[in-house]
Amino acid sequence: MPSTRSQVDTLESGLPYDYTDDEFDPDYRESSEEEEDEVPKTMQRDRAKWIEDNVEDIEFLYRQLMRDGRSMFGDSFLQTGTINTFANFLYRNTTPFSEA
Structure with missing residues (x-):
């Protein structure tokens, strides 16, 4: 008996269901944790100095983040x-031109 179901090779919006084209797209790449932490070599000293200058504020913000996050989401x-x-x-997210 022939199948009465249509072949579903596209999504409802008309996009192809197959995403294998991503590996050939020069703008597509999966980010890794190592890449996200990279800062241009010329800015590593600036980052170290910035962290040293703002260590008390960074510690306060980190403690607040952990306290509020754990109160909402638990110890994990x-x-x-x-x-x-x-x-x-x-x-990276507060210093201009830190992403290059």
Whole structure:
């Protein structure tokens, strides 16, 4: 008996269901944790100095993040996040031209 179901090779929006084209797209790449932490070599000293100058504020913000996150999500909140990764995140997202 022939199948009465249509072949579903596209999504409702008309996009192809097959995403294998991503590996040939030059703009597509999966980010790794190592790439996200990279800062241009010329800015590593600036980042170190920035962290040194703002260490008290960074510690306060990190403690607040952990306290509020754990009160909402439990003890499993941000288990692998350290104050160093948090400081790098802050530097990257608050300093102009830190992403190159």
